Amino acid sequence: MWIRTPVKVQVKLYSALSTEFVGGSEGVDVRSSLKVVKVFSLLTDYYWLEEEDGSVAVAGRSLTGEDISSVRAFLILTAKQCLMKNKVPTEDLSAILSYLVTSKCSSHLLDVQHLLLALMAEHSTVIVPVFEELGGVSELFHL
16 A cells, blocks of 8 residues: 555655654554564565666656665664564564575665664674574675
8 A cells, every 4th residue: 555655655654664663662563563574575576776767666656766765764774673672583584684685786785784784783692693593694795
């Protein structure tokens, strides 16, 4: 449903999702139903850059590269908030690594790599062991 709304509405909705619902300390707790896998499915299915001018067709409409980048930033923040609030399940980090391995666009790799680095810096005692268990270092070097 959100995919068909104007970009300004999408940005406001994803902003609220990442800051109020997932990242906020009060209000509705959506972390139990919102999984990192779902967030990365949205990135893969709807918010990618392919054209040389940075635009992409989404749900029959054309979005600019700037529009896509704005929405992607909030979706990645949502994924980060989900990971930070939870105990960082292996399946979440596995979804991130799978995304990195299958993504072909360097700008997509960079924003998700920044997410991983931020998570490792902020939560190293939890993230690094799971990352090593999944073979994350070798996956990153294959990029």
